[in-house]
Structures are given as C-alpha cells and as structure tokens.
Amino acid sequence: MRKEASRATGRPTLAEVAHLAGVSQITASRALRDVPTVDPVLASKVREASKALGYVPNPAARTLASARSQSVVVLVPALSNQLFVETLEAIHTVLRPRGYDVLIGNFHYSREEEEEVIRNYLAIQPCGILLTGFDGTDASLRLLEANKIPCVHMMELTKAEDVYSVGFSQEDAGAAIARHFLARGRRRLAYVAAQLDARVIRRGEGFKRALAEAGVDALELAVPGPSSVGLGGELFDKLLRQHPDVDGIFFCNDDLAHGAIFEAQRQGISVPGRVAFVGFNDLQISAHIVPRLTSIRTPREDVGKHAAHLMLALLAGAEVRDRTIDLGFELVVRESS
Amino acid sequence: MRKEASRATGRPTLAEVAHLAGVSQITASRALRDVPTVDPVLASKVREASKALGYVPNPAARTLASARSQSVVVLVPALSNQLFVETLEAIHTVLRPRGYDVLIGNFHYSREEEEEVIRNYLAIQPCGILLTGFDGTDASLRLLEANKIPCVHMMELTKAEDVYSVGFSQEDAGAAIARHFLARGRRRLAYVAAQLDARVIRRGEGFKRALAEAGVDALELAVPGPSSVGLGGELFDKLLRQHPDVDGIFFCNDDLAHGAIFEAQRQGISVPGRVAFVGFNDLQISAHIVPRLTSIRTPREDVGKHAAHLMLALLAGAEVRDRTIDLGFELVVRESS
DNA sequence: CTGTTAGCGCGTTCAC
C-alpha cells in the first residue's frame, strides 16, 4: 500500500494532520503556527490531530517554502572569553525551546572575518542575527539590510534610531571605576588593556574622561594583541618599571588583573597597599583570588536573555517600544582596591 | 519576464547553473557534490558556470530532497566549563569551512536532558552527532541508531567495536597523578571531586587503583553538585579538618584546585610545603597562579579537531581503520606539588 | 476566516 515509503521520512506530515483534523493543509499549517485568523475550534482540532499523530514539523520544508529558516545566528568576537559563552548560553536557553536553532558565528575579533561569516551564513537564510557591538563593516550592515534580517546588537548601547540594542554603558562603567579610585584617595592611575575592541576602548575613555574631570591624568598601557593572564603580569611589571609611583590600575578585564595579582605576589608588592587593582566582568574566580578582586559585574547573561526575547518579539512582528535596553552594571568592591 | 520572482529567493539556482554549463540539472548537482561518476570535463564546466553565476546551494532544498541536513550536533555537558568550549571551537573550525552547521546540544550534565536534546534535534535531520562520553541513556542510543546517524564519542576511549571515539584514558591520567605523588614521597593522599560525571569518576578510580597497587589508601571527598572555585576552598577546608595529616590532594579539575590554593593562602597553609596539590585540565590560569599548579594537560582542542575529521570521514563514507583515537595527556609538573 | 493552486530548489529513482 505504502509503496512510496522508501523515500519518505516515515514521519507524519502536515497533510496527515490536516486529514485527521478534517481541514485543509493550509489551515493546519496556520493553526500550528498560531496564525490568528484561524477559527479557534478548528485550531484546537488541528492541535489534537497533531498531538495524536506525534507530528513534528519539517524545518527544511518550512525553510524552503518560506525562504526563511528557523535559525538565529549569534556573532561573537571569541569563544575563549567566558563572557560571550555565558551570553550565548542564555540566548540558547531562550531560543531553543521555541524551536529556533542557534548558530555560532565566531569572528575572532576581526571585522573582516565577521563580514565573511555573515556572508556564509546568509546561505541558510537565517531569520535573525544577534551581533556583538556596533562596529561591523559597512558591507556587513548592507548585507543584513538587503536581506531584511532582524538584528539585535549586544553589549553596548546606542542612541541611533532603528537599531535594537541590549547592554550597558561601557563608558559609564569606566567612569565608575575612576570615581571609585578617586574616592579611595588614589591619584596616580593607569588603564591597562589588551584586545582593543570598541568596548575596551570605550570603557577606557569613560575612565580617562572621569579622571580628567577631576583634574587627574591617566597613564595608559594598551596592547592590541589577545588578552591573557600571563600578559596581565607582564603589563603590570612593565608599567611599574616605567611608573613606580602608580597607585591604582584599572585592567580592561579580569584576566589581566589576575595575572597582575600573581605577579605582584611574586614580587612582594602589596595589593592594595601599594597599588590598587580593579578588573572588569567579575569572573567567578575574582571573588576568591587573594586579594579578592574589585570588578565590574557585567550583565552578560541577562544581555543574552533580553536580546533573545527582543529577537522573538521582532520575529513575531510585535511592536517594540524600547529599542534600547540598558541593563546597567555593578561595581563590586572587594579587597584589591 | 520574471513575473514569478516574487516567491523565489532571487539567488541563482542549480537549474541555471546546469543551463549555463549545457548539462542537465542532475549532472550539475553531481558535479558540485563531487560524485565520482561524472565526466571531468563536464564537471569543470559546471564548476565554472557555478562560479560565474555566484551559485550557492540552498541547504533547505538539499535537506528536503535528501532527508539529511548539513548540520552536525555536538552534545556537551556544559558550556560553563571552558573545557568543552575549546573542544566545540575546534570542531567548529573544522566543520564550518566545509559547509556544515554546528549545533550545540547542552545537556547540563543530565542524561535525561541529553535524551530530550537528541529527540529535539532529530527534527532537523542532523547528518552526524558528536557526543561527550559514552553514558547516554539506552533510549538515546536507540534513537541515534534507528535514525542511522553517525556518532563519534569524545573525551574517553572505549574498546567496544563499532564505536568511534576520540580522547584519552581518564584512568591512566588519574594513575599518573598517583605515581607523581608517590614519587614525591607523599603518602597521605586524597581525591577531591565534584560534578561526578563518568569521567570524573574514572580518573578517580585510576588514581585510587594506582595507589592501592602501591599499598597506599586514598581519602576521598566527592560531592555531586556543580564544581566551582568557591567549592574548592570549602572542600579543602573540610578535608583538612577531618584529616589534618593529608599531604597530597588530587582535585578532579583545576577550578577546585584554584579555590583550594586561595583558601590555603588565607589560612597560611603552605602549598606544597604542608600539602601538595594537583589539578586536572591545565587551564590557562594554572600556569600563573601562586603557586603554579601541577595539572594534567588534556588535549581538548585536538579532541575536537580529530573528532570533527573523523566525522567528515564517516560522512564521506570513507573506510575508517582506527575507530579509536588516543590523544594522550601530559602531566605538567609545577610548583604546587 | 478557509481552501485551491502552485511552487520553493534540490536529489532520488530508474531508465538509457
């Protein structure tokens, strides 16, 4: 009877659901997608039939017919940074249960690679893209616009219209650290940074601006290469040789600060006795290291969660009032400062 | 002319490529998929036409027609553990450029959730699955078998036939640590562990077995919950109260060891003077912490790389001689032991 | 609010 079964998936199809429910395929399709213009009675019949058959929609067929997949691409600068992994996981947690596939676009802090990643992922016709920051190439932006793909930017905020963003003010965070140092009576301050992406630069600017407003100059030691614990120690050592009087250092991330703490310990330099340290991101270990590290707790998990929900709203065609979601940050003061 | 363009993607299709190359669609299809039974001359014509048009295959159409997607699912116990992220990244690096989509299946150390994740991902008809470990539920294994999905297991090895695995011997690694302690004259040894998955248990067994062979008993402090830096400090403190004479501790992962190092420092306990520490995985920070942590360097990146290549071979239908790839491990001896 | 028609772009089948 089922002589065609050789090629078929074997799984129940929409046609069978529709047949069982006594409606047409398209009505079944609409009912299962919660299209509002369906008689509630029919809709529930369809849902019952679907359940009875154990129907699972075929995403490939859906994508082919609608020219839009159920995949959301998440563009992150790196996976080596725990930061983005936590955001990614939050996104996953929101999107997967709703039937979306989440695809990682790791662009290794390279905007050219980001553009290439976008171009490649366009083949699967993603239904949405979550981006880190705002500094994609022009070509990237044009690609996304031309393909009418909803975008949500993460980690930073913008005042631009028509742009959806979820994050916090990097500048304000930098400024908060500056004020913290000043309040503690520190005056010989430095910003030590690596992996100089837009956010790292911006938080440094906030730091320096706040200091300048207080009439304090800031030292700066910034290297473009990747950040690491070992590098933190090296940069601290170098800075200390150049400026032995430095009494407060803001490291652009916790990893650098950890390395500096270890280096200080090896050199017998008291933290915060001689020099105070502040990190950024508040990684798990920062609350336990000796001395416990003062840091900015960034809402990376919430960023992912809110960005994902915002994307859901856009995908549903909902009216979004707040295009900008400011999740803030928290200065966690501990022993190191 | 193109009045139907409304629904079409606008992108060039296989039919256009075939037309330009002067062959039938199916020949173009075969040529682009490197099916061997195609005249090399025609094949190159097709490739030229494809390039000329900027043709990009439509994955959804391919999936629908072949009932198999270009997606590989990677099942990991957690993303909070940097370990698996590095493996995942390596897999990504191999598979993405070859046109595969990599989907994360985070099962949060729950085998039931793993089964559910598999069941959910089956809807997209993945062409392959990479698993962490061997202890999936029976139902999981049956699902994968019934759907004829190629599987590669990571992180552990097995002697079972018909099973592909890439990793190293957890037991041998544990045993190596035991021998290291013994060689250093330590005799009052303990295994401290959390997040008791199969691999954590196995490396503990290797540790204890090697000690037993040397006539040494092992203390053990194992808790089922998630691992963390803070927990490492707590467990160390607890163990020390119960057994003040302990002189060597093997922590099932570096995070626990880090926490213990900080706790020891706070209590003024000398490491390795009074008690030696060894961790597992050799995270980046372990080479810098004070004292630098002795640890087992696990080949997690290579595991991902080799697992991905093994999967590629299986997908290509190639003959695979070595179903088991042992990547080994390295005991990195540092100051803490 | 519902149904009919007509594909979406590709790979499988089976002839040649």
Next chain:
DNA sequence: GTGAACGCGCTAACAG
C-alpha cells in the same frame, strides 16, 4: 556516464 520525471513537506498567493 547521463538525463527525465517526480516528489521531499511545507507555505505564499489569491480567490472565495
């Protein structure tokens, strides 16, 4: 070694 025809499972369009 190559091709014609068909169908994968679903949704967009438009009419009713």
